[in-house]
Amino acid sequence: MSLVQDLTPVNLLSEKAKFFADQSYNPQFTYSRPITLDELYRYGLPQEKYKSLAKEINQRAFHDQTETEIVNKEGAAVSDDEVKQKIIFFLQMHNLEDHYRLIFSDSFVARAAVSNTEIKLRTPLKFLEQNLLGMIYHELGTHALRQINYEQQPFFKKRKQMGFTDYLRTEEGLAVLHGLLPYANKIAYKASSHYLASSWAQTDSFSELWHKIAHFIDDPDRRWNWTLRQKRGLTDTSQPGGFTKDLVYFEGFVDTWRWLQQQQFDITDLYRGKIAFADVGKAKEMNPLYTPLLPSFFSVNKDAYKQQLYLIGKTNHLEQSL
Numbered sequence: 051m052s053l054v055q056d057l058t059p060v061n062l063l064s065e066k067a068k069f070f071a072d073q074s075y076n077p078q079f080t081y082s083r084p085i086t087l088d089e090l091y092r093y094g095l096p097q098e099k100y101k102s103l104a105k106e107i108n109q110r111a112f113h114d115q116t117e118t119e120i121v122n123k124e125g126a127a128v129s130d131d132e133v134k135q136k137i138i139f140f141l142q143m144h145n146l147e148d149h150y151r152l153i154f155s156d157s158f159v160a161r162a163a164v165s166n167t168e169i170k171l172r173t174p175l176k177f178l179e180q181n182l183l184g185m186i187y188h189e190l191g192t193h194a195l196r197q198i199n200y201e202q203q204p205f206f207k208k209r210k211q212m213g214f215t216d217y218l219r220t221e222e223g224l225a226v227l228h229g230l231l232p233y234a235n236k237i238a239y240k241a242s243s244h245y246l247a248s249s250w251a252q253t254d255s256f257s258e259l260w261h262k263i264a265h266f267i268d269d270p271d272r273r274w275n276w277t278l279r280q281k282r283g284l285t286d287t288s289q290p291g292g293f294t295k296d297l298v299y300f301e302g303f304v305d306t307w308r309w310l311q312q313q314q315f316d317i318t319d320l321y322r323g324k325i326a327f328a329d330v331g332k333a334k335e336m337n338p339l340y341t342p343l344l345p346s347f348f349s350v351n352k353d354a355y356k357q358q359l360y361l362i363g364k365t366n367h368l369e370q371s372l
Contacts, residue, residue, distance in 0.1 A: 053089060056082055057282045057293055066274060069256075076256045076288035077281075085283040093218075093294045096249035100301050104242035104249075107366055108266060111239035117268045123235060125179025133175045133182060140186050143346050144195065164189045166197065183232035191345035192225040199342045200323030203333065209325075212336075217326040223302020224320060227310075231347060231358050236365040238303060239266070244276075245300035248292070251280035256287035307359070307368045315356040317348055 059065065059079035069075050111120065128136075134152065141147045150169050158172040162185050169189070177185070205212045226241050243266050251259055260277045267273040281292040309327040310317065321342035322333040348355045363369055 057085060059282070062278075069260075069274070070270075073260065074257050076286070079282075079285055079287065081283075081285075090283045090291065090293050093298055095294060096245070096252060096297060097301075100245060100297075100304065101249050103304065103367065103370075104245040104300055107237060107242040108239060108246060111237045111242075112266050117266055120235065120239070121178070121181075124181050124233065128175075128177045128179055128182050130175045133171070133177055136182060137169065137186060137190070140190055140346075144343060146194075146198070149198070150194070161185070162189050164194045164197075169194075180232045180234065184229040187231055187345070187347060188225045188229035191347060192228045193221070195343055195345055196221065196224075196321055196324050199321050199340075200325075202340065203323045204336050205323070205333070212332075214329045214332065215326045217324050217329070219298045219302035220306050220320070220326040220328075221302070221324060222299045223304070223306035224317070226299055226303040227307060227359065227362060228345070228347070230362050231355075236362045238300070238362070238366050241300040241303050243267075244279075244296040247276055247280050248294050248296040251290075251292040252294075253290050255289070256281045304368055307363050310359060311363065311369070315359045316352075317355075318342060318344060321345075 058081075059077075060082055061080050065077035065079060069077055137152065138147060141150060150164075150167060153168050153170045154173050154175075155170070156173045158170050160170070161172050163170045200206055205214060209217070226238060230236050230238060243263070247259065247263050250262055254262060256277055259280060260273055263273060263276060267276055279293075279296065281287045283293045284291055306327060310320075313319075319330045319334060319342075320327060321344055322330070322337070322340060325333050
């Protein structure tokens with residue numbers, strides 16, 4: 051099993067019922083195996099410089115509106131058929147319609163996820179116009195295309211032995227940036243909210259965190275999922291701490307934008323595979339003639355893409371030094 055699966059409590063449903071009967075209760079979780087501190091903190095600890103920026107972004111996003119009000123501005127609801135059609139159209143634009151198969155299930159934990167040959171979507175499909183395109187650009191335009199390019203490289207499945215650094219912050223940061231492209235509202239409040247929740251989890255109990263994030267998560271059930279996401283791995287959730295993977299999305303978002311700014315927002319070399327921006331030079335040296343498969347939202351109009359990336363940076367004050 052993967053670490054994420056191991057971090058899912060085996061008594062999740064019964065502890066959830068106890069919590070909703072008494073929201074001052076801190077769940078007492080059991081797991082299929084003990085979770086070590088090294089596993090909980092393999093992605094590091096929150097850094098004040100990112101936390102300050104995340105707090106600033108959240109204050110601007112939520113100072114005069116709720117999460118529901120923000121989401122209601124993300125376009126009209128999209129039918130199930132249109133969701134499928136837009137995904138298939140994006141695949142066809144990149145000659146990938148035979149590479150992936152769509153799988154639908156109400157048992158999937160994630161709303162959308164992409165593996166090497168499958169696109170998994172949780173039913174019922176509930177997308178608005180902007181967040182559907184955001185999901186496609188995030189999952190397919192970033193994760194899937196970088197994976198396909200990676201499979202053509204001499205360092206495929208050999209990153210570690212060939213001295214490549216960890217790529218996750220670049221991977222997820224780029225995906226967050228691309229997920230914002232279709233949105234009229236370019237404030238990265240989701241990534242910043244996750245960063246703050248992960249930071250607060252290091253000092254707060256489960257119950258304290260659940261109440262604290264109420265100002266940006268309206269729905270109680272979603273708020274439970276967010277709190278669980280941060281406090282998972284702990285047996286006694288009255289204690290400080292929790293799994294810190296969510297830090298990489300916001301840190302990657304900030305750092306990848308700043309690197310791209312130095313490259314005039316040209317993402318071509320980042321699509322040489324699943325690599326960190328620090329390893330672009332190494333990847334180019336190993337396969338200098340390789341031409342990456344690039345997402346249409348960049349290749350069709352590079353100037354428009356650069357303008358959108360600049361706007362994301364300006365909106366979220368990414369040009370400021372941390």
